[in-house]
């Protein structure tokens with residue numbers, strides 16, 4: 001296939017906040033991420049209207065203390081370390097690479113081993129249009145209310161932001177850690193379900209989602225939750241696990257409860273679970289719009305929450321590079337996140353859900369609107385600057401090319417002139433010489 005040098009670049013529509021959209025090419029997309037600006041790539045979903053987020057009756061006390069403590073004791077740090085080591089051994093898990101498909105296949109087989117012999121637990125690949133790395137969904141079908149769904153999410157892709165298609169991305173923390181956190185919680189939860197002839201099968205449906213292409217702008221989870229919305233599925237809550245292994249200060253170990261762009265009510269429930277079942281406290285923190293896959297759930301009207309490894313400013317700074325490695329992480333900390341997952345699942349698996357209302361996420365206060373506006377102007381300025389820079393480089397190249405061609409032409413005409421001169425001079429000299437040679441034929 002021939003690639004035309006001036007072929008038009010694909011443009012993507014990115015949602016930087018509910019009211020701020022930009023059109024960019026692929027390089028600009030990665031450049032935004034390098035600056036720490038997250039977004040939802042809504043190229044395929046832009047025309048879809050925003051859906052208000054549902055509010056349900058989340059428990060304000062816990063009922064499964066003994067069970068959760070008992071299961072949590074079985075969290076196996078050695079197993080978690082081994083799984084994470086394997087996951088980070090793939091050169092990259094970039095969603096457009098062949099390695100990314102191989103790592104997904106490995107994860108699929110791991111999930112198969114966990115769920116394979118239970119008749120009401122289904123494992124499905126969720127394929128995407130446009131790239132080969134698939135998402136995965138483990139569905140533990142509820143025995144009473146199979147349409148009430150509780151989702152535990154994490155993304156399994158990784159990225160090196162310098163050159164995504166070329167450089168390695170072990171992605172230990174982002175998001176090998178969240179993947180393994182959920183893998184371990186799922187393993188133990190399935191083990192619990194199986195006790196005494198499946199007596200612990202949940203009333204509601206519990207789903208564990210492993211998304212592809214979060215790093216491309218929540219692409220995998222947007223496909224999943226948009227499909228769920230189209231099919232009118234009822235997701236009662238979604239808990240995201242993304243970056244669960246880095247501890248910046250061991251003396252002040254905690255988890256970070258995200259409070260922006262999440263369901264306030266569900267987040268209150270998550271705090272209750274942390275206080276009850278984790279050995280470490282939480283700190284409230286913010287991560288901006290679309291900072292992980294829970295953003296896709298919220299955008300489709302599903303209440304979601306996100307708990308990260310610590311206060312956002314002190315999270316792992318080695319992510320999105322070759323330095324996001326396992327040696328910088330604490331498996332014990334990841335285990336704390338597994339407790340959060342187990343506690344959340346146990347306390348919601350038999351809940352009789354009641355819809356209490358809906359909330360429009362777009363209703364923002366004046367300050368947020370001004371902030372968005374300022375950000376928009378800032379982005380515009382930045383883009384204009386890049387454009388100007390590109391134009392000046394182009395002009396510079398043009399001038400250089402002109403000088404080069406001018407020099408070449410001058411040199412060439414000079415050489416031709418000289419050649420003519422030498423030719424005429426030599427010929428004339430020879431003729432004169434011949435004429436003056438005695439005895440010549442003349």
Ligand SMILES: [Zn+2]
Nearest residue numbers: 174175242243
């Ligand atoms: Zn991530």
